[in-house]
Amino acid sequence: MDEIVVGIDVGTTKVCTLVGRVEDEKTIRILGVGIEPSDGIRKGIIVDLPAASQAIKRSVEKAESTSGMEITAGLVSLAGAHVSSVNSRGATGIPGGIIDAVDISRALEQAQAVAIPHDREIVHIIQRGMTVDGQEGVRTPIGMHGYKLEVETHIITAAAATVDNLRQCVGAAGVEIQQFVLNPLASAEVVLTEHERQMGVAVCDIGGGTTDLAIYVDGDVWHTMVLAVGGNHVTQDIAHGLRLPISQAEEVKKQQGYAIRSEVGLEEYFSIRPFGEDHDVQINRQDLAHIIEARIEETFRLIMQEVKRSGYDGLLPAGVVLTGGTSALPGIKRIASQVMGMPVRTAQPENLTGLVDKLDSPAYSTSVGLLRWAATMRDHDVVLSNNYNKRNRSRGEKNMDLDAIKNWMKRLLP
Numbered sequence: 001m002d003e004i005v006v007g008i009d010v011g012t013t014k015v016c017t018l019v020g021r022v023e024d025e026k027t028i029r030i031l032g033v034g035i036e037p038s039d040g041i042r043k044g045i046i047v048d049l050p051a052a053s054q055a056i057k058r059s060v061e062k063a064e065s066t067s068g069m070e071i072t073a074g075l076v077s078l079a080g081a082h083v084s085s086v087n088s089r090g091a092t093g094i095p096g097g098i099i100d101a102v103d104i105s106r107a108l109e110q111a112q113a114v115a116i117p118h119d120r121e122i123v124h125i126i127q128r129g130m131t132v133d134g135q136e137g138v139r140t141p142i143g144m145h146g147y148k149l150e151v152e153t154h155i156i157t158a159a160a161a162t163v164d165n166l167r168q169c170v171g172a173a174g175v176e177i178q179q180f181v182l183n184p185l186a187s188a189e190v191v192l193t194e195h196e197r198q199m200g201v202a203v204c205d206i207g208g209g210t211t212d213l214a215i216y217v218d219g220d221v222w223h224t225m226v227l228a229v230g231g232n233h234v235t236q237d238i239a240h241g242l243r244l245p246i247s248q249a250e251e252v253k254k255q256q257g258y259a260i261r262s263e264v265g266l267e268e269y270f271s272i273r274p275f276g277e278d279h280d281v282q283i284n285r286q287d288l289a290h291i292i293e294a295r296i297e298e299t300f301r302l303i304m305q306e307v308k309r310s311g312y313d314g315l316l317p318a319g320v321v322l323t324g325g326t327s328a329l330p331g332i333k334r335i336a337s338q339v340m341g342m343p344v345r346t347a348q349p350e351n352l353t354g355l356v357d358k359l360d361s362p363a364y365s366t367s368v369g370l371l372r373w374a375a376t377m378r379d380h381d382v383v384l385s386n387n388y389n390k391r392n393r394s395r396g397e398k399n400m401d402l403d404a405i406k407n408w409m410k411r412l413l414p
Contacts, residue, residue, distance in 0.1 A: 004031075006063075006074030007186075007370025008056065008170065012041050012209025012232065013325065015055050016367040017063035019071065022375040023353070028368070030354035032067025034059040043209040043228045044080030044183075046165040057173040066355060073176040075370045076166065078123060079183040079210045081228040082159035087128070088114045091150040099132065099141045099149055107151040114155065121163055123180050124156040128220040137218075154221050156182055178374075182224060183207070184214035186369030189376065191323045191347035192216065201318035204303060204336075205366060206326035208232045213303060215312050223310040227302055231326035234295045241291045242283060243274040252288065259296045259331035261289040289331075296332060300339040307340075319343030325363035 005028075009016040019032035036059040040048030064071050090111030094103050112125060130138040131150040141149060163180065170177055187205045188197075197216040205212040209230045215223040231253075238257075239249035256270050268285040307313045319342040322333065327346045337344040348361055349368035359368060 005371045005374035009077045009367040015059040017059040019067040020371040026351045032063040033355050034062030053169045053172040060173045078180040082162050083226045085156045085224045111153040120157040121160045126154040128152040183366050184212040187365040189369040189372035190349045196318040199318040200315040202320045205324040207324045217315050237295050258289045259335050264289045304340045322346045323362045323365040327362045
């Protein structure tokens with residue numbers, strides 16, 4: 001029987017609920033789509049519980065209506081500047097001299113024993129690499145002889161209260177959260193090639209309220225972070241610069257926007273009606289591009305700053321893969337390449353069938369990525385930990401964690 005998977009992408013500008021069927025390793029058939037404008041969410045964080053709950057509920061109901069299925073559980077995206085990460089190592093002796101699943105589990109427990117503040121909770125514990133008796137780069141250690149096993153992990157944490165608010169909003173829509181997935185990790189599932197992951201690449205998901213970054217080296221996640229800047233900042237700049245309402249500024253950005261001023265014709269104009277005017281006025285597209293270029297350039301400087309701070313900027317020969325709604329802005333790829341000094345390409349979901357007419361855009365990479373994450377969860381060398389803060393965990397979430405660990409162990413067993 002084909003596996004049915006559900007993903008709920010709770011973004012700053014939209015909530016997108018997808019129901020899909022995994023048809024093979026590469027293809028997902030989209031059975032249900034529910035896209036609703038976000039409300040009560042700012043920079044990836046819930047600021048109005050009732051409004052956000054209603055937006056999520058409407059999105060879920062639309063997906064149920066188009067798929068003809070009841071949605072009771074699913075994976076949910078997570079973003080916001082409250083997300084942070086740390087790398088940690090765990091080591092254990094091997095009493096029997098031959099490594100088994102229990103030894104790996106023990107080493108992972110040691111890696112988790114980092115000082116996490118009480119107001120934070122662990123969202124992901126991602127196994128990066130293993131070392132047996134000093135031999136690095138071991139992928140599948142089970143059955144190997146050794147005396148000491150070390151595991152390197154990437155631990156992603158989030159503000160407990162913020163996660164609880166999101167959990168409450170999704171729960172109000174009648175959906176149990178199987179797992180939270182960080183935005184750039186979900187997007188990476190559909191936009192990165194295996195070759196890029198091995199070579200060294202950064203996936204940069206530029207949404208409305210946040211820019212989410214994940215760095216992959218040797219096939220594993222090495223660094224993650226979330227910046228509280230996104231496409232909405234460009235919209236606000238246009239609204240201020242041209243004296244427009246936010247909704248009109250957003251339309252102008254989508255219809256007339258360009259990220260590089262020098263590539264826009266000097267004689268190109270468009271008509272708008274700013275505040276305080278009784279009739280339409282003509283605006284030069286170069287003036288609009290000037291506003292956009294300044295903000296986009298600043299955004300990529302902030303991203304490059306973060307890449308350099310991570311210390312992995314010299315390990316990214318495959319460059320940067322841009323996705324997210326803002327990456328659809330014309331000219332953005334070139335300005336990103338100029339500012340960051342590395343190869344850049346834009347990407348969107350592929351290998352989809354079914355109800356895909358609305359999803360053919362970089363804006364839906366996280367949404368589709370959640371389905372891909374759910375589908376391939378059992379095949380990844382990743383221990384997916386939903387929430388290690390025991391005081392909040394529902395029984396369903398606990399079972400999900402145990403199942404994820406069991407399935408991960410199963411893959412390693414010969």
